[in-house]
Amino acid sequence: MTGAVPGPPTHFPPSRHDGASARGRRTADVATLVEQARAGQPRAVARLISLVEDASDRLPEVAAALAPHTGNAQIVGLTGSPGVGKSTTTTALVRAFRVRDLRVGVLAVDPSSPFSGGALLGDRVRMQDHATDDKVFIRSMASRGHLGGLAWATPQALRVLDAAGCDVILVETVGVGQAEVDIASSADTTIVLLAPGMGDGIQAAKAGILEIADLFVVNKADRDGADTTVRDLRSMLSLGGRHSEAGAWRPPILKTVASRGEGIDDVLDAITRHREWMQAHGELRRRRTARACAEIEAIAVRSLRERMGDVHGSASLPALAERVVAGQTDPYAAAAELVDSL
Amino acid sequence: MTGAVPGPPTHFPPSRHDGASARGRRTADVATLVEQARAGQPRAVARLISLVEDASDRLPEVAAALAPHTGNAQIVGLTGSPGVGKSTTTTALVRAFRVRDLRVGVLAVDPSSPFSGGALLGDRVRMQDHATDDKVFIRSMASRGHLGGLAWATPQALRVLDAAGCDVILVETVGVGQAEVDIASSADTTIVLLAPGMGDGIQAAKAGILEIADLFVVNKADRDGADTTVRDLRSMLSLGGRHSEAGAWRPPILKTVASRGEGIDDVLDAITRHREWMQAHGELRRRRTARACAEIEAIAVRSLRERMGDVHGSASLPALAERVVAGQTDPYAAAAELVDSL
Numbered sequence: 001m002t003g004a005v006p007g008p009p010t011h012f013p014p015s016r017h018d019g020a021s022a023r024g025r026r027t028a029d030v031a032t033l034v035e036q037a038r039a040g041q042p043r044a045v046a047r048l049i050s051l052v053e054d055a056s057d058r059l060p061e062v063a064a065a066l067a068p069h070t071g072n073a074q075i076v077g078l079t080g081s082p083g084v085g086k087s088t089t090t091t092a093l094v095r096a097f098r099v100r101d102l103r104v105g106v107l108a109v110d111p112s113s114p115f116s117g118g119a120l121l122g123d124r125v126r127m128q129d130h131a132t133d134d135k136v137f138i139r140s141m142a143s144r145g146h147l148g149g150l151a152w153a154t155p156q157a158l159r160v161l162d163a164a165g166c167d168v169i170l171v172e173t174v175g176v177g178q179a180e181v182d183i184a185s186s187a188d189t190t191i192v193l194l195a196p197g198m199g200d201g202i203q204a205a206k207a208g209i210l211e212i213a214d215l216f217v218v219n220k221a222d223r224d225g226a227d228t229t230v231r232d233l234r235s236m237l238s239l240g241g242r243h244s245e246a247g248a249w250r251p252p253i254l255k256t257v258a259s260r261g262e263g264i265d266d267v268l269d270a271i272t273r274h275r276e277w278m279q280a281h282g283e284l285r286r287r288r289t290a291r292a293c294a295e296i297e298a299i300a301v302r303s304l305r306e307r308m309g310d311v312h313g314s315a316s317l318p319a320l321a322e323r324v325v326a327g328q329t330d331p332y333a334a335a336a337e338l339v340d341s342l
Numbered sequence: 343m344t345g346a347v348p349g350p351p352t353h354f355p356p357s358r359h360d361g362a363s364a365r366g367r368r369t370a371d372v373a374t375l376v377e378q379a380r381a382g383q384p385r386a387v388a389r390l391i392s393l394v395e396d397a398s399d400r401l402p403e404v405a406a407a408l409a410p411h412t413g414n415a416q417i418v419g420l421t422g423s424p425g426v427g428k429s430t431t432t433t434a435l436v437r438a439f440r441v442r443d444l445r446v447g448v449l450a451v452d453p454s455s456p457f458s459g460g461a462l463l464g465d466r467v468r469m470q471d472h473a474t475d476d477k478v479f480i481r482s483m484a485s486r487g488h489l490g491g492l493a494w495a496t497p498q499a500l501r502v503l504d505a506a507g508c509d510v511i512l513v514e515t516v517g518v519g520q521a522e523v524d525i526a527s528s529a530d531t532t533i534v535l536l537a538p539g540m541g542d543g544i545q546a547a548k549a550g551i552l553e554i555a556d557l558f559v560v561n562k563a564d565r566d567g568a569d570t571t572v573r574d575l576r577s578m579l580s581l582g583g584r585h586s587e588a589g590a591w592r593p594p595i596l597k598t599v600a601s602r603g604e605g606i607d608d609v610l611d612a613i614t615r616h617r618e619w620m621q622a623h624g625e626l627r628r629r630r631t632a633r634a635c636a637e638i639e640a641i642a643v644r645s646l647r648e649r650m651g652d653v654h655g656s657a658s659l660p661a662l663a664e665r666v667v668a669g670q671t672d673p674y675a676a677a678a679e680l681v682d683s684l
Contacts, residue, residue: 060674067672155673285667292663292673297650299677304646308639321634325627330409331497331634332402335641 030058034065037164045137045164052156053141063156069163071288073105074275077187078172084195085219089258090172094136096264097168105161105169108140109154137161154186155295168271186291188284189274191215191267194233196225210236213251214274217267221255230255249277307342315341372400376407379506387479387506394498395483405498411505413630415447416617419529420514426537427561431600432514436478438606439510447503447511450482451496479503496528497637510613528633530626531616533557533609536575538567552578555593556616559609563597572597591619649684657683 030051036044048066051058078093080086090106097104141157154171161169171187192213218229230253237251252270256263278284308317320334329337372393378386390408393400420435422428432448439446483499496513503511513529534555560571572595579593594612598605620626650659662676671679 060672063672063674067666068669071667071669288667289660289663292666292676293659295673296659296662296666296676296680297647299673300650300680301643301647303677303681305639305643308642317635317638318631320638321631324409324634324638325413325630327410327413330402330405331637331641332405334634334638335645338638338642339645 030061030065034069034163037160038069040135040165042137045160046139048160049139049141049157052153052160056152059152059156063159066156066159066163070159071162073158073162073166073169074271075158075162075169075171075186075188076271077190078170078193079190080193080195080219081198083198084193085258086172086193089193089217089219089256089264090170092256092258092261092264093170093267094138095261096268098135100268102167103135103165104137105164105166106136106138106172107154107157107161107169108138108172137164137166158186188278188287189214189271191217191271193217193219194229195220196223196229214249215251215267215270216253217256217263218253219256219258221263222257226255247281249274249281249283304342308338311338311341372403372407376411376505379502380411382476382507384476384479387502388481390502391481391483391499394495394502398494401494401498405501408498408501408505412501413504415500415504415508415511416613417500417504417511417513417528417530418613419532420512420535421532422535422537422561423540425540426535427600428514428535431535431559431561431598431606432512434598434600434603434606435512435609436480437603438610440477442610444509445477445507446479447506447508448478448480448514449496449499449503449511450480450514479506479508500528530620530629531556531613533559533613535559535561536571537562538565538571556591557593557609557612558595559598559605560595561598561600563605564599568597589623591616591623591625646684650680653680653683 030048033044033048033051037048048062052062078086078090087108090108094104094106139157139161141154158169158171190212192215194216196218216233218226218233220226233253237253254263254266254270256267258264275284278287311317313319315337317338320329320338323329324331324334372390375386375390375393379390390404394404420428420432429450432450436446436448481499481503483496500511500513532554534557536558538560558575560568560575562568575595579595596605596608596612598609600606617626620629653659655661657679659680662671662680665671666673666676
């Protein structure tokens with residue numbers, strides 16, 4: 001995390017007069033929005049998500065208002081390399097969930113890369129199938145901000161959709177770099193999407209994707225090489241070992257042709273089975289607790305970093321760094337001095 | 343950084359009796375080793391580097407003993423994709439520095455990847471040209487430990503070589519993922535190595551390599567496409583804008599055939615010119631101070647994280663996480679509680 005990432009507010013309380021009334025107004029706004037979101041009003045959902053995206057100083061307030069209404073939605077992460085058909089699959093899954101009368105949220109978290117921007121915009125438009133269905137909330141978080149900022153906003157955006165009564169929330173990321181690891185840490189169930197003939201096998205092994213997948217989906221299964229991809233995956237999984245213990249979840253490998261909706265019901269069934277397995281084995285609670293630990297720790301570290309930046313005088317970071325450069329102290333002694341001055 | 347990364351020691355002092363004598367012995371050992379390293383004894387240099395690699399709890403002690411003897415070496419980072427000829431170039435640079443009677447250190451920081459391990463071992467062997475020259479210290483940090491651990495050990499390993507009287511230290515990394523960014527933050531001068539026809543142009547632009555390079559070297563310049571690579575780089579640099587201000591350093595683009603030593607003297611001259619420019623513009627001090635800031639902050643954050651792990655009872659991280667999962671509190675309030683309990 002860099003200094004440019006927006007985070008929680010500083011710890012200075014607002015001035016007694018102006019601050020108190022401003023805070024009163026703000027809290028009222030957020031509370032009203034949360035009530036409206038819980039009643040299923042799409043505009044309130046959208047405004048709350050905008051709030052956590054744009055105004056990082058409102059994150060604590062929004063988080064506090066949402067907390068009592070969260071924990072119901074199953075968060076399903078969907079990741080894979082560009083070109084495997086993530087958005088088509090997401091669209092097909094949304095349709096299938098709606099057939100089962102479930103309320104669905106979609107959060108598309110994409111790096112706002114100039115290389116991928118154009119194509120993704122096209123995908124977004126296709127999603128408008130569901131735009132008039134008020135049981136479906138679709139939100140792209142690609143449009144603004146950098147990935148670092150999104151990392152802070154995403155957990156709260158998920159809580160907004162959760163509080164709004166979504167039964168399932170699909171989180172779609174482009175599987176590039178660290179993104180697929182981050183998504184795994186924010187999802188209850190992680191789907192890794194592959195396509196035939198893209199060299200995804202090796203790719204997957206390198207990116208540690210075998211470790212994070214609860215479900216593999218080989219999309220475009222009508223193309224040559226689909227069976228080879230399935231076979232490669234299967235042999236890599238059998239080498240992995242993680243899934244060989246008794247009672248362990250063995251990630252199924254499913255085939256789909258998402259553009260025609262083929263195989264999508266099987267994916268839904270697998271998602272349901274995975275949730276049931278997690279509940280039966282205490283895994284859902286374990287994952288969510290681990291996630292909350294990581295989130296709390298990141299917020300705490302960020303706030304401590306801010307305090308470090310607020311230290312002035314001889315124990316300030318720049319002053320200590322000057323002394324390290326001059327050979328008058330070493331980084332460990334300097335760090336101890338900095339921590340003591342907090 | 344994950345929990346598995348070795349870091350500074352916990353803050354519990356050792357027991358008065360055993361601890362004090364053990365600490366006395368250790369300090370004496372390190373002080374002796376530092377003296378021997380300063381006298382140019384290769385075995386002492388090697389043992390100190392092993393110490394910071396293997397025993398993360400000795401890092402503070404070693405750092406303290408080295409601090410007064412550091413700041414003289416110019417740290418030169420060398421990065422580039424696999425296959426551009428990094429190790430050949432390093433070997434050629436070492437030879438040229440020795441001709442100028444400079445004392446040289448080489449630190450090869452490679453991810454210990456099963457994919458690259460074999461080839462790199464071969465490269466290491468080639469370096470043995472210099473193995474009998476006691477003015478050259480060569481150390482591969484690829485052999486053990488993961489990159490996260492190396493991130494902690496590398497700055498101290500650089501200080502060991504610096505204290506041992508090296509005039510120049512070459513830090514070689516495989517330019518994959520984050521590594522090239524890390525190297526830039528630990529070097530005074532960063533050389534980005536390219537080769538013709540590897541699509542490195544686009545690659546470089548994507549990885550932000552244009553931003554970190556102080557020097558570009560197009561190696562294997564006797565191959566087809568070398569001039570195209572130079573031209574592509576030049577036009578990308580002119581688009582960049584960073585270097586257009588008056589007095590700014592304009593990264594030169596040099597051509598080499600490292601395997602035959604061609605162009606290597608020009609690289610040495612450019613390294614010298616870059617150092618002179620940095621000194622004239624206060625940039626050397628600025629870079630080193632920024633580096634020390636980042637290092638101190640990382641150590642301080644790590645130590646605060648450890649303290650967080652030591653909190654017990656209702657304000658412990660697991661207990662707070664359980665309450666977040668249950669919707670009884672939110673991550674921001676939980677983080678505030680955790681920080682207050684430190």
